[in-house]
Amino acid sequence: MNDTLALNRRAFLRAGLFGSALLAGGAGVASLSGCSTAKVPANGFLHLRQADIELLTPMVPALLAGALPNGDADVPRVLRRLDTLLDSPAQGGRDAIFQLYDVLQLGAFRWWTMDAWSHPGTLSTEQIDQGLANWSRKQNSFARLALNGLCQPLTLAWYTDPEIAKGTGYPGPPSKVIA
Amino acid sequence: MNDLSKLEVRGIRDPWKEGLAAGWSVIDSSQLNEDQTIEADVVIIGSGAGGGVSAEILSQSGLRVVIIEAAKLKSTDQFNMDEGEAYRDLYQEGAARAAKDGSIAILQGRAVGGTTVVNWTSSFRTPEQTLSYWQNNFGVTGLSRSELDPWFEKMEKRLRVSKWAMPPNANNNALKNGCEALGWGWSVIPRNVDGCWNLGYCGTGCPTNAKQSMLVTTLPSAMESGATLVHSAEARTLEHDGTRVTAVLCNALDGRRQATGKTVRVVAKTFVAAGGGINTPALLMRAGVPDPHERLGKRTFLHPTTLVLGDFEERVDGYYGAPQSLYSDQFTWRDGVDGAIGYKMEVMPTHPGLMSSLIGGYGSLARTQVSRLPHYAAAIAMMRDGFHDESEGGAVELSKYGDAVLDYVLNDYVLEGLRHSHLKMAEMLFAAGAQSVRAGHGDMPFMASWKQVKELIPTLKYAPGMAGCGSAHVMGGCTMGADETRCLTDSEGRYHHLENLYVFDGSVLPTSLGVNPQLTIYGMTARNATRLATRLQA
Ligand SMILES: Cc1cc2nc3c(=O)[nH]c(=O)nc-3n(C[C@H](O)[C@H](O)[C@H](O)COP(=O)(O)OP(=O)(O)OC[C@H]3O[C@@H](n4cnc5c(N)ncnc54)[C@H](O)[C@@H]3O)c2cc1C
Numbered sequence: 001m002n003d004t005l006a007l008n009r010r011a012f013l014r015a016g017l018f019g020s021a022l023l024a025g026g027a028g029v030a031s032l033s034g035c036s037t038a039k040v041p042a043n044g045f046l047h048l049r050q051a052d053i054e055l056l057t058p059m060v061p062a063l064l065a066g067a068l069p070n071g072d073a074d075v076p077r078v079l080r081r082l083d084t085l086l087d088s089p090a091q092g093g094r095d096a097i098f099q100l101y102d103v104l105q106l107g108a109f110r111w112w113t114m115d116a117w118s119h120p121g122t123l124s125t126e127q128i129d130q131g132l133a134n135w136s137r138k139q140n141s142f143a144r145l146a147l148n149g150l151c152q153p154l155t156l157a158w159y160t161d162p163e164i165a166k167g168t169g170y171p172g173p174p175s176k177v178i179a
Numbered sequence: 180m181n182d183l184s185k186l187e188v189r190g191i192r193d194p195w196k197e198g199l200a201a202g203w204s205v206i207d208s209s210q211l212n213e214d215q216t217i218e219a220d221v222v223i224i225g226s227g228a229g230g231g232v233s234a235e236i237l238s239q240s241g242l243r244v245v246i247i248e249a250a251k252l253k254s255t256d257q258f259n260m261d262e263g264e265a266y267r268d269l270y271q272e273g274a275a276r277a278a279k280d281g282s283i284a285i286l287q288g289r290a291v292g293g294t295t296v297v298n299w300t301s302s303f304r305t306p307e308q309t310l311s312y313w314q315n316n317f318g319v320t321g322l323s324r325s326e327l328d329p330w331f332e333k334m335e336k337r338l339r340v341s342k343w344a345m346p347p348n349a350n351n352n353a354l355k356n357g358c359e360a361l362g363w364g365w366s367v368i369p370r371n372v373d374g375c376w377n378l379g380y381c382g383t384g385c386p387t388n389a390k391q392s393m394l395v396t397t398l399p400s401a402m403e404s405g406a407t408l409v410h411s412a413e414a415r416t417l418e419h420d421g422t423r424v425t426a427v428l429c430n431a432l433d434g435r436r437q438a439t440g441k442t443v444r445v446v447a448k449t450f451v452a453a454g455g456g457i458n459t460p461a462l463l464m465r466a467g468v469p470d471p472h473e474r475l476g477k478r479t480f481l482h483p484t485t486l487v488l489g490d491f492e493e494r495v496d497g498y499y500g501a502p503q504s505l506y507s508d509q510f511t512w513r514d515g516v517d518g519a520i521g522y523k524m525e526v527m528p529t530h531p532g533l534m535s536s537l538i539g540g541y542g543s544l545a546r547t548q549v550s551r552l553p554h555y556a557a558a559i560a561m562m563r564d565g566f567h568d569e570s571e572g573g574a575v576e577l578s579k580y581g582d583a584v585l586d587y588v589l590n591d592y593v594l595e596g597l598r599h600s601h602l603k604m605a606e607m608l609f610a611a612g613a614q615s616v617r618a619g620h621g622d623m624p625f626m627a628s629w630k631q632v633k634e635l636i637p638t639l640k641y642a643p644g645m646a647g648c649g650s651a652h653v654m655g656g657c658t659m660g661a662d663e664t665r666c667l668t669d670s671e672g673r674y675h676h677l678e679n680l681y682v683f684d685g686s687v688l689p690t691s692l693g694v695n696p697q698l699t700i701y702g703m704t705a706r707n708a709t710r711l712a713t714r715l716q717a
């Protein structure tokens with residue numbers, strides 16, 4: 001583990017995932033990941049930046065495997081729902097999610113969590129799935145908090161889509177007819 | 180339970196639509212083109228359990244009341260049982276609020292009517308043990324169980340609280356079957372409902388008005404008595420001189436919760452903070468009110484809550500039917516009041532958005548588990564935090580944007596309770612006939628026998644991010660009591676360091692409760708708001 005990463009890890013632990021404080025080394029992470037300039041949302045998005053989209057696009061088919069009725073074609077819809085979900089948290093909470101996306105741009109962080117230095121965009125779905133399996137076995141609180149921070153908002157965003165919700169066997173709610 | 184997706188909910192009144200037509204005084208701040216100043220006798224910040232009860236009592240006593248609420252007004256006609264919409268429109272931070280380190284998901288309402296609009300209707304009086312603990316440890320006076328009972332009775336009548344008489348849904352029934360098989364105690368939950376359709380959508384805003392939330396009870400009656408509701412307005416700070424508050428300053432918010440740039444300033448004689456745990460302390464922190472012993476936001480409690488799923492062969496359909504109708508106090512006082520952490524057991528509804536994110540994980544394993552959703556019973560245990568030296572709760576902080584953040588660390592004292600409750604709820608669900616069981620821990624698969632589970636759980640690592648934990652009950656942060664070095668309000672809810680500021684919400688609770696909080700807040704607020712009304716009329 002190199003020193004920079006160890007430092008960021010502690011800082012991150014303190015900052016928390018949905019937490020408020022910026023990473024002590026936040027600027028450092030951003031510049032390391034090469035996305036310090038890309039603070040603006042991607043075209044058509046409220047919050048997700050182009051770098052996040054490039055990071056998440058290859059990961060979503062592994063993260064939501066079996067839950068995408070149209071396969072990879074559903075990924076843009078997943079990202080839109082995630083983007084909408086990320087509009088509601090307080091700014092500080094949202095920052096923490098983006099710190100996670102930033103830190104995931106670091107090869108060293110991916111190596112520590114997923115045993116893979118490479119950007120997900122260069123990996124196959126199987127390789128990403130394997131990486132996530134490594135990550136999910138780590139007996140380390142920080143790593144697991146980070147994994148939850150990656151998975152949970154995506155899951156919540158996706159399964160609150162009424163159509164996707166029905167895929168769980170849930171018949172759906174009654175309908176409301178306004179008088 | 181029958182498939183309810185074909186059912187139509189129709190013929191329901193919307194009290195706010197009618198009230199607006201009849202001329203209720205409602206200001207939608209999102210539409211303001213100019214800054215506004217309003218005058219009042221009393222301004223109430225927050226329209227939830229504490230705010231709603233205060234509004235009714237104070238306005239009926241003839242005072243000019245203004246109610247401030249950050250959320251946009253949303254009422255019965257718009258309650259369409261869509262989970263995603265409800266989280267976005269009716270919950271704090273779109274239901275994505277969490278403890279600072281991300282280890283505890285925190286569900287809290289943000290609505291006209293506050294958390295009562297999305298709560299699950301369980302209505303318990305405060306346990307005697309809890310009230311005695313406050314008396315003995317914090318110098319709380321006048322709030323013994325016998326002194327509070329008349330106030331509970333009054334609020335139970337007002338909000339139609341009675342034990343649920345219909346058969347429980349299969350989710351709740353699993354708790355009963357498990358407890359009976361093991362010889363554990365269980366009982367029926369009193370609910371604040373009137374003409375409940377037994378649908379199960381209490382968490383997304385009751386579409387039938389059966390739930391006696393503040394939105395359809397105390398707030399409409401306050402409006403009838405001439406109160407003004409200012410919604411889409413977030414109180415950002417208080418103007419004060421260190422002894423008295425003179426005004427509250429609010430930001431008008433647009434549909435995306437962003438400040439529009441317009442402000443609402445309410446000048447009043449008396450101020451009631453009723454924003455609930457986390458939010459009330461945050462407002463007072465932003466306002467820089469006197470806090471000589473740095474107690475603001477400290478001792479914030481959560482009833483840290485664990486989940487265990489039992490997979491039944493038959494369908495459970497836990498998303499349908501009254502969400503909570505049975506409970507067990509078998510382990511609530513398992514080591515006395517102030518020993519190892521005790522917990523109350525109930526169940527939670529299993530709507531797919533929330534439940535799939537609680538199931539957690541990713542990929543094909545998560546998918547396999549989510550696909551059994553209709554077959555799950557979902558038992559929960561709520562840890563009674565705050566009764567032990569090692570249970571100081573969390574501390575509210577302000578982010579650099581001035582928003583509230585809760586730093587709550589799951590320490591070994593609480594983690595022991597998480598593990599204990601996982602074991603006991605797993606045992607209960609097997610006893611109820613589950614074919615496999617999984618506790619809410621990231622390293623636990625579904626397992627087919629109690630013996631396997633009993634062997635695995637003691638070997639798992641219990642740490643933040645590994646053991647799943649959530650909360651729907653935020654309490655404390657403005658501790659009530661006589662000891663000014665540890666407490667911020669007196670037993671009547673008056674802030675110790677400002678003459679005309681009162682706190683009437685869950686943030687005054689000195690510890691967690693050991694029961695779901697709403698009736699405690701209703702009863703205490705009814706008492707303290709009545710005393711305030713008398714004082715202001717004198
Ligand atoms: C999903 C869920 C289920 C629950 N089920 C139950 C149950 O079955 N039984 C039970 O007893 N309890 C239940 N609860 C908890 C219970 O409803 C709450 O504890 C209770 O409503 C808290 O009351 P309160 O007055 O402290 O604040 P709240 O009811 O939370 O109201 C506070 C209001 O103030 C507003 N506000 C806050 N700050 C500001 C500000 N600065 N400016 C303007 N407005 C502000 C908020 O938007 C909110 O609407 C549940 C909670 C949840 C989330």
Ligand code: SF4
Binds near residue numbers: 389
């Ligand atoms: S169960 Fe009853 S109270 Fe809850 S949403 Fe349905 S009708 Fe309303």
